[in-house]
Amino acid sequence: MKRSPRETGHIQGRDEAMVASEQEVLAMDAREERSVRGRGRLTAILEARLRREYLPVLVTLALFVVLFGTGSAIYPAFGSGQVIIDLFIDNGFLLVAAIGMTFVLLTGGIDLSVGAVIALSAMLSASLVEHVGLATIPIVLAVGATLGFLMGYVIHHFEIQPFIATLAGMFLARGLCFVISIDQISIKHPLFAEWPHIPIQLPGDMFVKPTVFVALAVLGLAFWTLHYTRFGRGIYAIGGNEQSALLMGLPVARTKIGAYVVSGTCSALAGMLFATYTLSGTGVHAVGMELDAIAAVVIGGTLLTGGSGYVLGTLLGVLLLGSIQTLIRFEGTLSSWWIKIVTGALLFVFIVLQRAISSKRSPDG
Amino acid sequence: MTAITKHRLFWPAAILAVMLLANLIFTPTFFRIELKNGHLYGSLIDILLYGAPLILIALGMTMVIATGGIDLSVGATVAISGALACSIIADQPDQEAVGGVLTAVALALGLSLVLGLWNGLLVARVGIQPIIATLILMVAGRGVAQLITDGQIITINSAPYELIGGDYLFGFPFAVLIAVVVFTGTAVLTRRTALGLLLEAVGGNAEASRLVGIRARRLLVLAYVFSAFCAGIAGLMISSNIRAADGNNAGLWIELDAILAVVIGGTSLMGGRFSLAGTVLGALIIQTLSTTIYTTGVPPQVTLVFKAVVVTAVCLIQSPAFRAKAFRRRRPSAPAPAEAEVPA
Amino acid sequence: MLRMTGITKDFPGVRALNGVDFRLLPGEVHALMGENGAGKSTLIKVLTGVHSADSGEVRLDGAPLTIGSPKQAQAAGISTVYQEVNLCPNLTVAENVFIGREPYRLGRIRWKETRRRAAELLARFQLDIDPAAPLASYSLAVQQLVAIVRAVDISAKVLVLDEPTSSLDRDEVERLFTVMRRLRDDGVAVLFVSHFLDQVFDISDRMTVLRNGRLVGEFETRALSRVELVGHMTGRVLRTLEELHAPREDVREAIASREPVLAARGLGRKGGIAPFDLDVHPGEVVGFAGLLGSGRTEAARLMFGADGADSGTVRVGGSASALRTPGAAIGRGVAFCPEDRKTEGLIEELTVGENIVLALQAARGWLRPLSPARRAELVGKYITALSISPADPDIPARNLSGGNQQKVLLARWLITQPRLLILDEPTRGVDVGAKAEIQKLVVSLAGDGMGVVFISAELEEVLRISHKIEVLRDRAVIAEIANEADVTPERLLEIIANGVAS
Incomplete structure (x- = not known):
């Protein structure tokens, strides 16, 4: 949403609404000031703020706990640590893709190319790995980053809506899959077929796979980037108010394009994880995966309008979606399409929840 | 001459003409239309027949985009409508019964209207951005479609139902006739009433529209309902044409093609002025592209690469920022539209 | 400290600045004054790197300076705080102060250090703000102060404050002024833009006045009276004026005896306009006189339902009506031409004819379209009657x-x-011929019994056509005067400037 700097001095309706609500806030502040002074007031405000800010994440966490508890109560096998680890194993690629999507959504953009880039990198991996071996990884990552850069460039410098630019990217990546091969290519190289599947024993008769560590490493890296680097804070700033970020002298172009590069790279990595999971590359892989990624991010508490959200929330979102899947699989009689319906319903609940929260915070939504 | 090139339908029409002529090179018989058993056959008829669902959906999408919105859920609506109609017909003792088919069609279209109402209310009442509001149904809709078909691909054998998408009436494919009727109906609805004017006003300047007393909410809801209705008809057509309902794949990504058709047809994604004729041209361009690629022997899936190029080119031409940068200072190494550099 | 010479800036069709000179001394609060369209905003944007000047030179501390972007301006020592707070409400106060220059160690931002330094800074300005709280949890006034803290901490040679007070209340303004005075005493050159005359006289040491993109002059605030300032701004020096109007007492009385078409009682809106009473009678032209930002537009918007009032009542045509939406007002025969034609009035991509029929069509609903013949007739009639040119409806x-x-x-x-027509600055940016036509039209409409509210910054114009005049200042209606023979632009100016209706 762009706001043109207004040359006229008169105040438009929207701003007046804001002014009015600000005055209410003022009045509220004053009241609070009177009732609880000093340190007490501070903690009171902090608590109120915490509740509001983290509400969607907490709802997701609660849902996850309830779902898991219910599952464990009904199916004794469900409540094991291995099921949780399996969530990571089975959804590692989704987690990585959703982390990339979190960056883009935080800037207030959207990336529809995620699923297609996943398919493209699975395809590339399948066709390259027999020839170049380990070098596959940097090549595929570079392709993803380049696609992300191109989309970000077009979005920022030519002011094409992210929706359209990444739609073009999606067409391109899917098309390129079929340029590489119309048919499915299966993968036999140990880089994908063996190494990632070496079980690592944990105490308590549980095991993890190396892919889980890759996903967790990406999560840690993303957390550090978003919360402890200028690039990451810039992403939040742009999502909060792009015009302001520009006027504050932040490198808006670099940061915004960077978000799409991160998303493209994450998608490429997710594509390789996906390839280790399916041991094949085909143009019809991961169709609609971008929707799952968006859903996971939104359910994890990130505002689709940008500026607010946590990558740890995204983890919760992925885990919640994953455990719904697992639960439906355990149930056996419920069909797989319920996953989509439940995802849609959750999406609805969280979007309306966010709408309610943001309209209370400021009428700017 | 310049007056012609300045007409806003000139470029879409020219592109379509060039594409059709290009086909003539590959297929000398491309323009031939034959009359067999009282039915018209030929490549051009095929383009119209297979393009009919896209034309319908793009018409509905035009209304939504004119208001400054977007409807991502039409693909899901296509699947739901087809699934409901087919499952009702399949449950009937006599699939050929006209009454049963009519009931199925009516229920499917009714459900489509409800879905449109849902989108419209989310956008106009709850105040959620259109792209987000319609995303919900886009995600959940395919699940609903599979729920209706119970995860199966329901095949049916019903001559009356096949008429909708696969059969002929008065020598013309019935689907094409439907598309013509809907196009005419939409044109009448928007241009003979004040609907078009008011929609364009809301999309062109929402605040000014409010200050002249236009009640935008109703118009918004109407646009989304209409879009879903068109998608519902398209869903019937598609399932009728293949005599089956496939909850998973029917109308997959058709929303993106429809948006593309609208944009190629000269309606801005920012809303405002819309052109129904442009949208039809846009849809035909997309369909011709697919047909062309098919006849030239390139794998059909690769069409996507061409689409990427077309989307990028069309959007860049429409982008004021791009025009300013590309035409004010022509640098030799001007950052070219990325996607255009791809070897096709 | 800062000197700008011969600054010229053209926008398509408009010369926004024409050879303007401007200087700023260290340790002063300097006010930049001018009516709307005078070029204040453009000058500030040139100074802060949002626009680049077409010609002219900027020197800072004697050295020539090229300002290509806000970032360059900041680096050179020129920081700006805009009317709309340009910070990110979703980030914390500390982060807003330091974003882009957070303390780093071992590849990570040191949050504790950031907060500690922010707390120190805030304490230096004696501001009791929690640096760890999200900015959005504070009022606009506090956000404004945070923006100033940020600006000053980045580079404190020149601080530009572009209408920082327009949405603050009295206490908040005082708080802001305290900070401004402290900065001035530290040697910072503060450039201050405001529409509130009281504030300008309260805080500024010197002022520069612009009009129509040209420099009018630079003045010591102490040596300037309010009347003189308003005269400079509006381009009207004190001079004796020819008779502009004939007093028509009998007519006024006859009009005032009619049932009012609109009666507002205690109508007001927080942050917009203080509660006011107003009667508009059929056939009466009510002029609203006041400077930009005085609340003229806000009052008009309340009477049309464009904004919701939070106090008072409106009666239209004798019956009480809650004008919550423009639609409701239109249904009762109220019409409103907004001040900002481009963003609130015209739908630019629609044709002239479509724009003309839009309000009528909106009232009829989409199912009852005007027939093409009727539409052509109406459009043709009004294009001719108002001599709109080119006379092509398409x-x-x-x-x-x-x-x-x-x-x-x-x-x-x-x-x-309509029964009541509200015109907000209908003659601004309009050439002289069209201006006269519009004025004539208003008079003749009133002659036919329509009530008219006429808002204009041009006092002669208001005097020429109104029966009575509401004087506004600082977001309140401060006087209602009948347009008698002794009412002159000077007297209006005096009321506007000094706030006394004697």
Whole structure:
């Protein structure tokens, strides 16, 4: 949403609404000031703020706990640590893709190319790995980053809506899959077929796979980037108010394009994880995966309008979606399409929840 | 001459003409239309027949985009409508019964209207951005479609139902006739009433529209309902044409093609002025592209690469920022539209 | 400290600045004054790197300076705080102060250090703000102060404050001024833009006045009276004026005895306009006189339902009506031509004809379209009556000149045959001929029994056509005066400037 700097001095309706609500806030502040002074007031405000800010994440966490508890109560096998680890194993690629999507959504953009880039990198991996071996990884990552850069460039410098630019990217990546091969290519190289599947024993008769560590490493890296680097804070700033970020002298172009590069790279990595999971590359892989990624991010508490959200929330979102899947699989009689319906319903609940929260915070939504 | 090139339908029409002529090179018989058993056959008829669902959906999408919105859920609506109609017909003792088919069609279209109402209310009442509001149904809709078909691909054998998408009436494919009727109906609805004017006003300047007393909410809801209705008809057509309902794949990504058709047809994604004729041209361009690629022997899936190029080119031409940068200072190494550099 | 010479800036069709000179001394609060369109905003944007000047030179501390972007301006020592707080409400206070220059160690931002330094800074300004709280949890006034803290901490040679007070209340303004004075005493050059005369006289040491993109002059605040300042701003020096109007006492009385078409009692809106009473009678032209930002537009918008009032009542045509939406007002025969034609009036991509019929069509609903013949007749009639040129109903409204666009808006409302017509600055940016036509039209409409509210910054114009005049200042109606023979622009100016209705 762009706001043109207004040359006229008169105040438009929207701003007046804001002014009015600000005055209410003022009045509220004053009241609070009177009732609880000093340190007490501070903690009171902090608590109120915490509740509001983290509400969607907490709802997701609660849902996850309830779902898991219910599952464990009904199916004794469900409540094991291995099921949780399996969530990571089975959804590692989704987690990585959703982390990339979190960056883009935080800037207030959207990336529809995620699923297609996943398919493209699975395809590339399948066709390259027999020839170049380990070098596959940097090549595929570079392709993803380049696609992300191109989309970000077009979005920022030519002011094409992210929706359209990444739609073009999606067409391109899917098309390129079929340029590489119309048919499915299966993968036999140990880089994908063996190494990632070496079980690592944990105490308590549980095991993890190396892919889980890759996903967790990406999560840690993303957390550090978003919360402890200028690039990451810039992403939040742009999502909060792009015009302001520009006027504050932040490198808006670099940061915004960077978000799409991160998303493209994450998608490429997710594509390789996906390839280790399916041991094949085909143009019809991961169709609609971008929707799952968006859903996971939104359910994890990130505002689709940008500026607010946590990558740890995204983890919760992925885990919640994953455990719904697992639960439906355990149930056996419920069909797989319920996953989509439940995802849609959750999406609805969280979007309306966010709408309610943001309209209370400021009428700017 | 310049007056012609300045007409806003000139470029879409020219592109379509060039594409059709290009086909003539590959297929000398491309323009031939034959009359067999009282039915018209030929490549051009095929383009119209297979393009009919896209034309319908793009018409509905035009209304939504004119208001400054977007409807991502039409693909899901296509699947739901087809699934409901087919499952009702399949449950009937006599699939050929006209009454049963009519009931199925009516229920499917009714459900489509409800879905449109849902989108419209989310956008106009709850105040959620259109792209987000319609995303919900886009995600959940395919699940609903599979729920209706119970995860199966329901095949049916019903001559009356096949008429909708696969059969002929008065020598013309019935689907094409439907598309013509809907196009005419939409044109009448928007241009003979004040609907078009008011929609364009809301999309062109929402605040000014409010200050002249236009009640935008109703118009918004109407646009989304209409879009879903068109998608519902398209869903019937598609399932009728293949005599089956496939909850998973029917109308997959058709929303993106429809948006593309609208944009190629000269309606801005920012809303405002819309052109129904442009949208039809846009849809035909997309369909011709697919047909062309098919006849030239390139794998059909690769069409996507061409689409990427077309989307990028069309959007860049429409982008004021791009025009300013590309035409004010022509640098030799001007950052070219990325996607255009791809070897096709 | 800062000197700008011969600054010229053209926008398509407009010369926004024409050879303006401007200087700023260290340790002063300098006010930049001018009416709307005088070029204040443009000058500030040139100074802060949002726009680049077409010609002219900027020198800072004697050295020439090229300012290509806000970032460069900041690096050179020029920081700006805009009317709309340009910070990110979703981030914490500390982060807003330090974003882009957070303390780093071992590849990570040191949050504790950031907060500690922010707390120190805030304490230096004696501001009791929690640096760890999200900015959005504070009022606009506090956000404004945070923006100033940020600006000053980055580079404190020149601080530009572009209408920082427009949405603050009295105490908040005082708080802001305290900070400004402290900065001035530290040697910072503060450039201050405000529409509130009291504030300008309260805080500034010197002022520069612009008018129509040209420099009027630079003045010591102490040596300037308010009346003189307003005179400079509006381009009217004290001079004896020829008779502009004949007092028509009998007419005024006859009009005032009629049942009012609109009666507002205690109508007001927080942050917009203080509660006011107003009667508009059929056939009466009520002029609103006041400077930009005095609350003229806000009052008009309340009477039309464009904004919701939070106090008071409106009666239209004798019956009480809650004007919650423009639709409700239109239904009762109220029409409103907004001040900002481009963003609130015209729908630029629609044709002239479509724009003209839009209000009538909106009232009829989409199912009852005007027949093409009826539409052509109506549009043709008003294009001729208002001599809109070019007289082609099918060209986009965007292509018309300002005056003709205004006539299109007038036509749009006249077609609906309103009982009350509210015109907000209908003659601004309109050439002289069109201006006279619009004035004549207003008089004749009132002659036919329509009530008219006429808002204009041009006092002669208000005096020429109104029966009574509401004087506004600082977001309140401060006087209502009958337009008698002894009412002169000077007297209005005096009331506007000094706030005394004697």
